Amino acid sequence: MTVLVTGGAGYIGSHVVRLLENQGRDVVVVDDLSTGVADRVLNSPLVAIDLASNDAEHRLVSTFETHNVKSVIHFAAKKQVGESVERPIWYYRQNVGGLANLLAAMQTCQVNSMVFSSSAAAYGNPNQRVVAESVECRPINPYGQTKLIGEWMISNAEVAGLKGAKLRYFNVAGAGWADLADTAIMNLIPIVINQVASGGTPVIFGNDYPTPDGTCIRDYVHVKDLAEAHLSALDYVEAGGASNSVFNVGTGRGASVSEVIDVVGRVLGVPIQPEMGERRAGDPAELVADVSAIRTELGWKSEYELEDIVRSAIEAMGTPRP
Numbered sequence: 001m002t003v004l005v006t007g008g009a010g011y012i013g014s015h016v017v018r019l020l021e022n023q024g025r026d027v028v029v030v031d032d033l034s035t036g037v038a039d040r041v042l043n044s045p046l047v048a049i050d051l052a053s054n055d056a057e058h059r060l061v062s063t064f065e066t067h068n069v070k071s072v073i074h075f076a077a078k079k080q081v082g083e084s085v086e087r088p089i090w091y092y093r094q095n096v097g098g099l100a101n102l103l104a105a106m107q108t109c110q111v112n113s114m115v116f117s118s119s120a121a122a123y124g125n126p127n128q129r130v131v132a133e134s135v136e137c138r139p140i141n142p143y144g145q146t147k148l149i150g151e152w153m154i155s156n157a158e159v160a161g162l163k164g165a166k167l168r169y170f171n172v173a174g175a176g177w178a179d180l181a182d183t184a185i186m187n188l189i190p191i192v193i194n195q196v197a198s199g200g201t202p203v204i205f206g207n208d209y210p211t212p213d214g215t216c217i218r219d220y221v222h223v224k225d226l227a228e229a230h231l232s233a234l235d236y237v238e239a240g241g242a243s244n245s246v247f248n249v250g251t252g253r254g255a256s257v258s259e260v261i262d263v264v265g266r267v268l269g270v271p272i273q274p275e276m277g278e279r280r281a282g283d284p285a286e287l288v289a290d291v292s293a294i295r296t297e298l299g300w301k302s303e304y305e306l307e308d309i310v311r312s313a314i315e316a317m318g319t320p321r322p
Helices: 011-022 056-067 081-086 088-109 142-160 188-197 223-238 257-268 292-298 306-317
Strands: 002-006 026-030 069-074 113-117 163-169 171-173 203-205 220-222 245-249 275-277 286-289
Touching (some): 163 223, 220 223, 245 292
16 A cells, blocks of 8 residues: 655655655655755656646546555645745645645545644644633734645545644754755754854844744654654554644653753854844744643654754755854
């Protein structure tokens, strides 16, 4: 029985594909390669499909039938918050339209197991410091809205027999293998590493938050831990797990921006003196995952610490140490 991984040539998806292959599972990857890298997919067939294209449903049905697909892990989506604000209709077409085509093909081929890559962006800016899945979702940008709508779509498809698990993950970083580095410099850890390596100075946006050191606190999870969570979720749905399942994926522990910068400096062996900037609109002071549900239901928990994440990111990015 084959697992189809959409977006499997991307950063997170390629980690999941590597783990599935290591388990001996049959895998087929669907990716439009707009941001994915074909060379990341070493041993599994790769089919180039834009899920939002007019012929996507037909081509997906053909792929399901050719490769005897029985389960899907769905990553393929646009994921830049700023871009989603600038191009909201396009984001809806890509993320919501692409998922609609995928679900239609799954229904045609009676593929009834799915793991959906969602996001903590679905929560928006909750007033809780530690966020549980029961918190009301009020996304504040089109990207987060498309992820929440995707969850609704999967829940609605469950009336036709679909079993779906939705994983809302927090701040992902690091690398499980050196050839699977995050090629997008958009999140705090790779941004700081890249700035230091190029002789720049990291900027902290606000140091007057109600946190111990005044800087924002976030929950950072290693990408390999996150990939393992997807495999646990896949086992869960394939075994007939509960309908409408939503799980946070994080560590349950927070690290401040200042702490992250200090860890990067310690691993690189160079002190970093960041600049202090103004707060950015909409940044909550603290956002940490309540991970009790995924531990209880799936038996999953994170294994890697913040320093492990930073060290693996530095090694994968090929960053020279002073």
